[in-house]
Amino acid sequence: MSEPPDPVVRAARSAERHWYEDGLQNIYRGFLMLLLATGYFPSGPFPRQSRTETILSLVSLCAFFLFCILLLAHRRIIGWIKTKMTFPRTGYAAPPPSAAGIKTEDTGFWPAPLPTPAEEDYLERREKTEPWIYFLLVAAWVLTLFLAHARWPSRGVVLVWAISLGLAGNYTQPPGRSAWAGVILCVTSGIAATLLPLSNSWRLPAFLFLLGTISTAAGVFQLSVFLLRHPRLKSTEP
C-alpha cells in the first residue's frame, strides 16, 4: 500500500475522536465495574451456609457471567446504541481499527479503516496482551474471592486491584481516549476504599462500586454535553 499523506492521517484521527466523544464507552466500562462489584457481595460478613449467602452467591455468579458476556459483546452493544443515539446527531464514520476489533495484519489492506500510528501501536500491544488480560481478570476474581473468604487483609487486596486496574487501563487504552485520567481514577478510588470505615470484606466491592459509579457518572456527563452540543438533526439526507 502506498503511503498516504498527512491530511489522511488527520482524517483518521478525527474519526477516532468522533467514535469516543459521546462517552458511551465510559458508561459501559462503569457498568461493567458495577457488575464486578456485585460479584463480590458474597464476601460480605454473612453467616456461613445462611440463605442470604446462598442467594448472594447465585447473584454473584450470574453477575460474573453477565460481566463476561457484556465484555465479549461490547463492540456490538455499543455499536447498536450508537445507531440510536450518536449517528442521527453527528453522523456515522467507520469505527477506528481498535473499536472495530480489527487485527494489525488486516489494517494494511483495503477496506479496513486506516490506522493512525497510535492505532497501529495499540493494536500490536492489544494482540500481545489481550488473552493475558482476560486470563488474569478471571484469575484475580477467583483469587480475591478466596482471599476475602479467608479474611485476608483486604486493604492490601484493594490497593493491588487499584494499581493493577490503573496500569492495565493505561496500557490498553485505545487512542482517542484519555489514558491517565483512568489511572488517577483507579488509584484514588482504591485509596478512598481503604480509608472508608468499612469492614475488610466490603472494601473490594466498595472500591469497584466507587470506580464504576465515577466512570458511569463521567460518561453520563460526557454524553449530556454531547447531546446538548449536537441536537438531533431533522433529515439532512439528500
Next chain:
Amino acid sequence: MSDNGIKDLSSLDRLIHEPARLMIMTILYAVKEADFVYLQRECGFTQGNLSSHLSKLEEVGYLTVTKTFKGKYPLTICSLTRKGREAFEVYSVKMRYVTGQPSNNSR
C-alpha cells in the same frame, strides 16, 4: 513520474483536484466508509453542495453511495471503490512530486 517535468501537471486528476472533492476523497480514504451527515459535518458543506460533489464522484466510479435505514433514520453511506482509492493514491504521489515532498514512510 515521467521526466516530462512541468507537463506532468496536466495529467493530474481534475476530478479529485477540486478542493471540495479532495476533502471528501481524503476522509473516505481514511475511514473506509462514512455517512452523509458525517461528511457534511467534517467538510462544512451545505447539503446541496455535498450532494452534487458526491454525484460527480459516483458518476466516474470513484465512490459508491448506499442508502439504508437505521431504525427510522435514513443513512446515506459513502465509500471509495477500488478505482477511487487507486486514483487518490496516484493523485497524492503526483502532488508530492509537484510540491517536491518525498514519499514519507512514517505516518
